[in-house]
Amino acid sequence: xxxxxxQVIGAEALVRWQPPGKAIVPPGKFIPIAEETGLIVPLxxxxxxxxxxxxRAWMDAGLPPLVMAVNxxxxxxxxxxxVEVIQRALEDTKLPAACLELELTESMFMxxxxxxxxxxxxxxxxxxQLAIDDFxxxxxxxxxxxxxxxxxxxxxxxxxxxLAHDPNDREIAATIIAMARSLKLSVL
Numbered sequence: 001x002x003x004x005x006x007q008v009i010g011a012e013a014l015v016r017w018q019p020p021g022k023a024i025v026p027p028g029k030f031i032p033i034a035e036e037t038g039l040i041v042p043l044x045x046x047x048x049x050x051x052x053x054x055x056r057a058w059m060d061a062g063l064p065p066l067v068m069a070v071n072x073x074x075x076x077x078x079x080x081x082x083v084e085v086i087q088r089a090l091e092d093t094k095l096p097a098a099c100l101e102l103e104l105t106e107s108m109f110m111x112x113x114x115x116x117x118x119x120x121x122x123x124x125x126x127x128x129q130l131a132i133d134d135f136x137x138x139x140x141x142x143x144x145x146x147x148x149x150x151x152x153x154x155x156x157x158x159x160x161x162x163l164a165h166d167p168n169d170r171e172i173a174a175t176i177i178a179m180a181r182s183l184k185l186s187v188l
Contacts, residue, residue: 010067010101013051015043035073044076045085052093052100059099067129069101074108083122090126097127103154105133113144124149131188136176145183152186 002009017025034040048070055068076082090097102123108116120130131152132145136159155176162169180187 008066010069011055012069012103013047013054013071015047031073035075038075040073040075041079044071044073045089047071048086049089049093052089052095055099056093056095059095065096065099067101068095068099069103069131071103071133072108074105077104077108077116077119082119086123086128087126098129101129101131101152103131103133106135106137113147117147117149120149136172150185152188153180154188 001007015027015031017027017030019025031040034043051068051070055066059065072082079085086100086102089095090100124130129151130149131154132148132150133154134156135153137156153176155173159169159172159176163173177187
């Protein structure tokens with residue numbers, strides 16, 4: 001929701017697993033296993049395609065274009081065909097690139113910063129938006145932050161949940177917002 005206008009401007013695709021006849025399995029239990037086994041790559045591609053198709057379906061139903069946010073795993077980000085997989089998902093679903101936002105964690109691209117910058121530039125080229133998820137809890141380097149072609153910072157929920165009662169959380173959030181504004185970044 002845009003805080004100024006009150007309009008819905010986006011949605012985030014979150015994968016959940018509910019085995020038939022059983023309770024839902026929290027992502028904290030199945031995502032690490034998917035990452036360890038390598039299944040996170042096909043799972044991530046399925047989530048991407050499904051999210052793009054849903055975004056297109058909403059547009060076809062007459063809703064205004066929304067930003068569809070999709071999380072990328074470290075393995076997806078490091079895969080050699082990431083750009084092609086994303087381009088193919090956009091082409092197949094006919095979702096405009098500007099309607100896709102890829103969420104990345106800070107630690108995801110700190111290890112190989114120069115290669116990561118090139119990957120991020122290739123992802124951004126067609127108009128895809130890039131966001132740093134869980135900002136404030138990772139290995140933030142302000143030097144890298146100014147060099148990465150990022151559009152948005154998503155403040156970690158550990159700071160957001162305490163906004164109503166914790167003055168420290170309010171100060172941290174206000175500081176991140178002020179920094180993001182000076183860097184011409186959006187904040188969620």
